[in-house]
Amino acid sequence: MNPLRSPQDIPSEGDDPRTVAYDPNDPFWHDSDGDDDDMDYEPATGGSEDEGDSADLSFHDAAENLSGVEIEVEITEEDEDEEDDLEDGDDSEDGADEAPRPGRPIYISREQIMQLLGHTGLRELFASGGLIGTRRRARMLNDDDDNEGGTGYDPVGPRTRRRRGGGRAAFQKVPSDEGKELMNTGTFGSNDRPNDTLKRKKRLAYNVMQRELGLGSDGRQKNMNKVMRQGMIPESMADTIIHYNSRCYSGQFSDDGNFFFSCAQDFKVRMYDTSNPYDWKFYKSVVYPYGQWTITDASLSPDNRFLAYSSIRSMVCLAPTDPNDGSEPNLLDFANISNHNPRTFHTYFGIWSIRFSGDGREIVAGTGDSSVYVYDIERQESILRIPGHEDDVNAVCFGDSQSPHILYSGSDDTTLKVWDRRSMGDGREAGVFLGHTEGLTYVDSKGDGRYVLSNGKDQTAKLWDLRKMHSKEKADRVDINAYTTRFEYRSNAYDDSQYQPHPHDCSLVTFRGHKVLRTLIRCHFSPPGSTDSRYVYSGSYDGKVYVWNLDATLAGKIDVLKATKNSRPRDPNLLAETYDFYGRNGASWMTCVRDASWHPNAPIVAATSWNGWGTSQGTCTVHTWNDGLEEDEGEPKIGRRVNALLQHDERLYRPAAASRRHWYDDEVDDD
Structure with a gap:
């Protein structure tokens, strides 16, 4: 058995575990790109202490670090027809046989860029079968760079088409009917039973009093104990x-x-x-x-x-x-x-x-x-x-x-x-x-x-x-x-x-x-x-x-x-x-x-x-x-x-x- 690794070989709290130097002869080392599900942490920031709890949990606004960057997307008429078809739920390329006319550039603001970065839009943008698949060309340009060649992006990930009927409106009903049925079966705890006709909030002291007075049958007393615990x-x-x-x-x-x-x-x-x-x-x-x-x-x-x-x-x-x-x-x-x-x-x-x-x-x-x-x-x-x-x-x-x-x-x-x-x-x-x-x-x-x-x-x-x-x-x-x-x-x-x-x-x-x-x-x-x-x-x-x-x-x-x-x-x-x-x-x-x-x-x-x-x-x-x-x-x-x-x-x-x-x-x- 190999001797234990020294403290210098153990990843420090600031290290990305995929980049730590290691000994290839160490039988306990395993570096797999598929195994880092809980290892890679992209930084997130909180606000100042005066901004409250919600500010502490906000993510870093990368827009603060963007300057002099714009995205130019060139869309031909053929591409516009395709987008209309996709929005209508039709995958056919109605304009495929027509010669495409010169496209016009559309400039996207920095705020719009960050909206793309903030959720799955960026992934959809570069996904295979996404905008690249419909012959759209995305280029990141620097103000001082006139080269139109740009840097290419390899399309990755499966094609995901947004279906109708999503968002919060698609959330399951609360309270859940199935859950209420389970609660009534007794499998997941007891339900409170009214002991009198008084309509008031029954705190623990009231329930203890009812138990000490011995009101109700043995089954009711056991149920009261369970209700108090839960x-x-x-x-x-x-x-x-x-x-x-x-x-x-x-x-x-x-x-x-x-x-x-x-x-x-x-x-x-x-x-x-x-x-x-x-x-x-x-x-x-x-x-x-x-x-x-x-x-x-x-x-x-x-x-x-x-x-x-x-x-x-x-x-x-x-x-x-x-x-x-x-x-x-x-x-x-x-x-x-x-x-x-x-x-x-x-x-x-x-x-x-x-x-x-x-x-x-x-x-x-x-x-x-x-x-x-x-x-x-x-x-x-x-x-x-x-x-x-x-x-x-x-x-x-x-x-x-x-x-x-x-x-x-x-x-x-x-x-x-x-x-x-x-x-x-x-x-x-x-x-x-x-x-x-x-x-x-x-x-x-x-x-x-x-x-x-x-x-x-x-x-x-x-x-x-x-x-x-x-x-x-x-x-x-x-x-x-x-x-x-x-x-x-x-x-x-x-x-x-x-x-x-x-x-x-x-x-x-x-x-x-x-x-x-x-x-x-x-x-x-x-x-x-x-x-x-x-x-x-x-x-x-x-x-x-x-x-x-x-x-x-x-x-x-x-x-x-x-x-x-x-x-x-x-x-x-x-x-x-x-x-x-x-x-x-x-x-x-x-x-x-x-x-x-x-x-x-x-x-x-x-x-x-x-x-x-x-x-x-x-x-x-x-x-x-x-x-x-x-x-x-x-x-x-x-x-x-x-x-x-x-x-x-x-x-x-x-x-x-x-x-x-x-x-x-x-x-x-x-x-």
């Missing part, structure tokens, strides 16, 4: 703000709520004892010693004894959670595939998502080579590879905790596929969910073998029912590339007017409002213990956690941006511009909630975020339900700021002008 949606005010010196990518509670882990871009996974969910204690941290770009995912074994975590490598680290066990993590090579599977595969690939099976014997992984892998821990080899997608597999999970046979996989090819390992002799999927028009970022199973939730770059989360999936035969007749624009979510804002509903959508409910931008943002089902399975929730690029009822109505929002804004001083030594452009007064405070986890037994949500000045650092914020109160007389005080070890740090409370020391130099070693 009404305790955590508040935006954060009890604790845990600050990291690098971006935080994910964090989850264990199934029993006694354990929490967070994954950061410094290749560390921190573990916390949350047996008392209101008083966390630092447990231990483990390191991915030669990771690429970041830790992409982690999964805890069902018995809480082992933690598996991955990077953009084919290796998964398996570390014990025992704080007294300081041994190095075991390396699970997912490229070591069983000889019983003769299918060819790539030797190296990045791993985007991993999950333990319910019995703790296997780990399933979604990878950058468009495949799903199943790894047997005891045999120390991959026993199954499913090359079942056309693009990166960003998310995987098991259908339920009792059986390892049913797998779900979500991909950038816009599909969510179902795999039954008991009938995969020919490698065929059991079924396909169609409905997302852009790539999927996350998949979560309710654990009952029936319902599954997904997040997509089309800015929607969708609920699916296993009984309504498309068969492989039906899905194969659908050209999935005909219903996507390949939206570049890492650098652009999504334009709702470009939305087109998928004609083969088989989802039950569609949830909207959050922003799935810049990174693979995650969504989840709420737990049965603390919420009665009443909600689904998701992180968002705008710095909030969105909580929905099953009928797609918004049940609540947890504003992490508001809770954390300016919670650490601006450090001039931190290179925030490596992620986001400076504003006029420097980088703005920005927040992107990438993941959130609802405690299984208490009304607590822990949100892991890219956070800070220019989102160059990270936080894990702990939000509890406090019945709308802004202050708490208990200890510790609401809004306390701590470092990764949960230690009080005075530097977090200093004004910006007083902070002149380098955070990385002063950070306490938590190994």
